[in-house]
Amino acid sequence: MEIVYLHHSGFAIIANDVTIVIDYFEDSISESQGIIHEELLNRKNRMYVLSSHFHADHFNRQVLEWKNIKNDITYIFSKDIYKRRKAPKDMAIWLNKGDEYKDEHLRIKAFGSTDIGISFIIELEGKTIFHAGDLNNWHWMEESTEAEWKRDERRFLNEIETLSREYSSIDLALFPIDPRLGKEYIRGGKQFINTIHTSAFIPMHFWNDFASANVFQQYAIDNGIKSPFIKCRGQVFKDLL
Known part of the structure; x- marks a missing residue:
């Protein structure tokens, strides 16, 4: 299974039988x-497109136009996207917190x-992958x-804590590490991995500030978590799962 970092909070998961695209922004x-556009929409298997909420960066x-290119797409969206009239009701499966x-x-x-919106746990090929959406400790301490x-x-x-009661450990976390929060910007990520046993971690929601994202990568590595340094858009992670 391969994980591709697209941009900001967007990822593609390439598995044996399916492709999953999460929070596509670009x-x-x-x-x-x-x-x-150049590869995965032409892949001959089912594609799932997930969106955690309606914000334009998620x-x-x-993505709705991809249906004209690829027939076997299942859209799974947070219900706020429909409530904000961002997509037709019959286009997707709609989830609220607690739905599956x-x-x-x-x-x-x-x-x-x-x-x-929501965050997602994905169970695929015996692995658990968590995409946080906009779940984070948005503490803004300096403001x-x-x-x-x-x-x-x-x-x-x-x-x-609610998540940990059902999933005390996960194989991969895709989680916001947003330097706009100021000096304590990695606080939420630390609290997450201190609460839920996490085998691998990739930061997101940092726009193009790769240096700030990699500060958390080093913290994760120091705590025994697989967390390769993230260098660019389109980076492929092949050995995390």
Whole structure:
């Protein structure tokens, strides 16, 4: 199984029988150029397209046009995308927190977020992959009062505690490491891996600030977690799962 980092929070998972695209914002080179358009849409197997919420950096309506290129696509979206009229009701399977989708290839369960929408656990080929969407400790300590950031932190900790009750360990976490949060920007990632045993970790939601993302990579490695340094859009990870 291969993991491809597209851009921002977007990933492709290439498995034996399926391809999964999560939170597509742009392809691996540009909005319409890269591995999705040049290779994966032509792959002869089922494709699943997941979007965690309607924000433009996590959901691009372009994915709906892929149906004109590839027939065997299943769209699995957070329900807020439909509520915001970003996609027709009959186009997708719609999930709220606690809902799940299951077929002969995979199981997907929706968990909570500390912003809009949901996060995903994907069970595929005996592995568990977590994509956080916008679930993070969005503490903004340098801009908020102590009461405000502690309130937001508790909300985050409650969500990952809920996740840990069902999944005390996961094989791969795709999780926000956003340097805009200031000096404590890796706090949420630390709390996540301290709560849930995580075998491998790839950061996301850092735009093009690879240097800041790799600060967490080193922390993860120091704690025995497989976390190769992320260098560029389109990077392929082949040995994490």
